[in-house]
Amino acid sequence: MHLHPSDSRLPTGSIHFPNGNEAAWARISVETESQDVLRALGLKPPRALILLLGGTEGLEPGLTARLRQLFGRGIACAAMDAGAVILDGGTQAGVVDLMGQGVADRGHGAALVGVVPERLVTWPGGPSPSGPQPLVPLEPHHSHFVLVESQDWGGETPTLYKLAETLAAGAPVVAVLANGGELSKQELLRAVRRGWPVVVLKNSGRLADALSSHVRQSSGPLEDPALAEIVADGDLHFFPLEGSPRELKRLLTHQLREDSILRLAWQRFALHDDNAKxxxxxxxxxxxxxxxxxxxxxxxxLLKTSLHSTGRFANGSLPDGVFRVLIVALAAAVTGLVAAASYFKSGTRWILLRAHTEALKREIYRYRCRLGNTAHPRTGRLSHERRLANRMRVISQQLFRMEPGVSALGRYRGRLPPPDAVDPRDDGFSALSPFHYIRYRLEHQLGYYRDRLNTQARRARRLQWTVIAVSALGTVLAAVGLELWVALTSALVTTLIAWINSQNAENLLTKYNQAITDLEDTRVWWSALSLEEQSSRRHFELLVSRTELVLQSELTGWVQEMKELMARLDARHEKSGRKAEPRVQH
Known part of the structure; x- marks a missing residue:
């Protein structure tokens, strides 16, 4: 084991195994940030992530050969094709050992990262395996190891999932369960709570068989709360042990594909959102x-008139001609801008794109809550996907039917989901529990409305005080005999009032206040429910429905107000266009 410095200041180095493989390692504490770990190991976020869960013991001898085929020609090949990193327990035992061999058989074509409790493992040049407490050797085909400062099996699990979330960074994730015991069950529960799909290898023993048996027999409620939650909420896909490795690869590739329905929904949202802005x-x-x-x-x-009245220059002089050209140019610019506003319809397109963007966002959050009627518990995900796909089609058809011009949309090249579209703590892809829905959706929108309310209120106050100040200035000018310049202050007041009206500030403040009140009422209603009621799927559906209805009502009112404002602006522009020819006094 060789130590070398690291920019992240974490102890790092490399392990040289007798088989010729060299693996990078980093020693961390449970408080270490995942980004620091990835920088120390030189790992970049991959296109996809496979999380291997399962037993390090209890594998029947007859299963080993079959699992090795599935791991090598199935999981390892899927990881290579998808550009995925494989994350597992890192020790030379059970399914992790088979995964290492499978990756090695495929020429180490995929990064294989093991997360282990440092004080329970050994490696070439490391602690002696025959001490007071027997140590388990590290699997010799891994490319990276994360050594967590822990002396308990399971102490590394929080770090494993922190790394998984950071590695995924919005990329598709799939967990694979083979065999497994109590520790694997707790790890699997964490994956289910994050909404990650799970491929269970049937007939591989213990936990995998228990899940398969219960789902197949539907034998009533489970006494084990963790197992009950996994069965009820997990996106489980069962693959037979005797199945073809090629079919397993196809199943995993389907789960890891970058054109998953949720990713496509976020891509369309980002496209419409970027073009709306x-x-x-x-x-x-x-x-x-x-x-x-x-x-x-x-x-x-006014300047030209004032200069004429004071005799500064006569008609036909050079300054008089300059003013004529300037006045005509400004009038032409106004006419051109009015024509551009009428032709490009940027205001109308902005409103339509914003409305349909928010409609897409509502459907994305409904999908992530995994609510709604489905044909069968085990085909629920497919049913949810079809529902989201249908809603996306309807929303797009409505948009392009209302305004064909918005079909010429610019490309979006940023990250998914757009950073300002979701709560900073939300990856945008994980399934949402009631707790996370309230945090990432309801409270995030509350914060948005409060920020907008304060911003609009400050802006409206500034504009109102400016109108008052300019009006007072006009009174002073009239009092000192500068009546000609009173017209300028009057024009400025008229302009400011028109600008205030174009901001629609008063109506926006009313709607933001109403939305804030309704969302807070929804949160209070949820808080008043008992724990049993909050665990009810019916109440979760009601929470989502009430929240999305508030957001939809606010948006509908905003769209209607903005359409009326666009109509008033168009009428004013048309009137301005007819009066664009200036009347210059001589």
């Missing part, structure tokens, strides 16, 4: 320049 920027830019050029045109006319 782009259309919003164009719309606001046109509005701002229209207001600015209109104000500058008024200022130029």
């Amino acid at each position: 782009r259309q919003q920027r164009v719309f606001r830019l046109i509005q701002r320049w229209t207001v600015l050029f209109g104000f500058l045109g008024t200022l130029a006319v």
Whole structure:
């Protein structure tokens, strides 16, 4: 075992096994950040992740040859094709030993990372295996090891799942269970709670057989709460031990494919969301320049009139001609911007894209809650996928039917889901329990509405005080005999009021307040339920329905208000276009 320095300041090094394999290692504590571990080992987030769970003992001799075929030609090949990292327990025992051999048989084509309690394992050049407590050797075909400072089997499990979440980083994940005992059951429960699909190898012994037997016989409720939760909530896929390795590879590849329905839904959401923001920027830019050029045109006319009245220059002089050109240019700019707003319809497209983006987001969260009627408990995932696919199709058809022009969408090249679309603690892909739904959806939206409420309120106050100040300035100018410049302050007040109206601030504040109140009421209602009621699927469905209805109602009201605002702006632009030819005094 050789030690070498690391940029992450974690003890790292390499292990040289007698078979010629060299594996990198990092020694960490349970508090170490996963990102530091990956940097220390030189691991980058892969395209997919396979999590191997199962027994390190209790394998019947007759199973070993068959499992080795499935692990080598099935799991290892699937990992290579999908660009996946395999994460497991790292010791030379049971299914982990078979996984190492399977990866080695395929030419070490996939990274194999083992997470182990440091004080219970040994390696070439490491602790003596024959001490007071027998140590288990590390599996010699792994590419990386994470040595967790623990002296208990299971002490490394939290680190295993922290690494799994960081490695996945939104990429598809699948867990594979073969055999397994009590520790494997607790590890499997963690995978189920994260919503990761699980492939169970039937007839491989112990835990895998218990799950298969209960699902097949449907023999009533289970007394073991962990097993009951796995059966009730797990996305379990059973594969027969006598099945073809090629079929196992196909099953795993299907689970790890990058075109999974949830990833496609986030891709479409990101595409519409990015284009909605782009259309919003164009719309606001046109509005701002229209207001600015209109104000500058008024200022130029007043300056020209003032200079004529004071005899500074006569009609036909060079300064007079410059002002004429400037006034005509500003009027032409306003006319051009009005025409651009009418032609490109960026405001209308922004509203439609935003509405359909939020509709997609609602369906994504419903899917992640795994709610709704399904044909069969074991085919529930397929049914949920079809429902989400159907909803995506309907939403897109509505969008392009209402505004064909939005079909020319720019590409989105960022991460999935977009960072500002989800709670920072949410990966966007894991299944949601009631607790996580409240944290990642309800409370996240509450925070959004509160931030928007404060921002809009401050902006509205600033604009109102500006209107008051400009109005007061107009009064002062009139009092000192500068009546001509009072017209400028009047034009500025009119412009500011028009801008305030275009922001629709008063209605937005009302709707944000109503949405905040309704969401808080929903959270209070949920908190008042008993623990038994909160564990009810019916109450979970009601929580999701009430929350999504509040969000949908707020969005529907916003869309209606914005459509009416667009109509008023179009009417004002049309009127401005008819009056764009300036009347210049001579």
